[in-house]
Amino acid sequence: MSDIQRSAARILVRDRDxxxxxxxxxxxxxxxxxxxWFTPGGxxxxxxxxxxxxxxxxxxxxGLDALPRRLPVERDVVFPFLEDVLHQHxxxxxxxxxxxxxxxRGWTELERRTHSAVRWWTPEELAATSETVYxxxxxxxxxxx
Numbered sequence: 091m092s093d094i095q096r097s098a099a100r101i102l103v104r105d106r107d108x109x110x111x112x113x114x115x116x117x118x119x120x121x122x123x124x125x126x127w128f129t130p131g132g133x134x135x136x137x138x139x140x141x142x143x144x145x146x147x148x149x150x151x152x153g154l155d156a157l158p159r160r161l162p163v164e165r166d167v168v169f170p171f172l173e174d175v176l177h178q179h180x181x182x183x184x185x186x187x188x189x190x191x192x193x194x195r196g197w198t199e200l201e202r203r204t205h206s207a208v209r210w211w212t213p214e215e216l217a218a219t220s221e222t223v224y225x226x227x228x229x230x231x232x233x234x235x
Contacts, residue, residue, distance in 0.1 A: 097179045099144035100131035101158050102235055105189040105210065110232055112223065113151060114207035119172050125206065126222040140181040148185065151201065153193025158183035161235055184235040
């Protein structure tokens with residue numbers, strides 16, 4: 091396993107009723123760990139800043155072409171993924187939208203291998219679920235956004 095340092099943009103895509111759009115994924119190297127839900131977003135490419143990455147990731151992962159606003163939230167997380175351990179510095183954004191049906195045609199080859207579903211979650215559903223959701227404090231993050 092290699093240690094990889096990277097910066098990432100994560101986006102809360104929130105509808106007018108307060109539900110948030112999450113993606114379901116799995117690490118194909120660790121299928122025994124099961125699936126997990128997470129926000130759209132991902133690593134910055136060489137020529138991008140955080141906002142550019144947020145806009146690109148929104149378009150790729152949801153089909154949404156929007157300008158998110160930055161939140162005063164930054165986090166450092168460490169997690170295994172594929173054959174690596176990612177040390178990721180995250181900048182968080184939010185975009186408020188009318189609920190829409192996500193378009194996944196922009197998913198990269200890697201996303202097609204690791205993403206399995208897209209779903210809107212209410213804060214109440216998130217608070218009650220036994221499924222794994224990242225970040226684990228997403229309900230509080232939604233309230234503060």
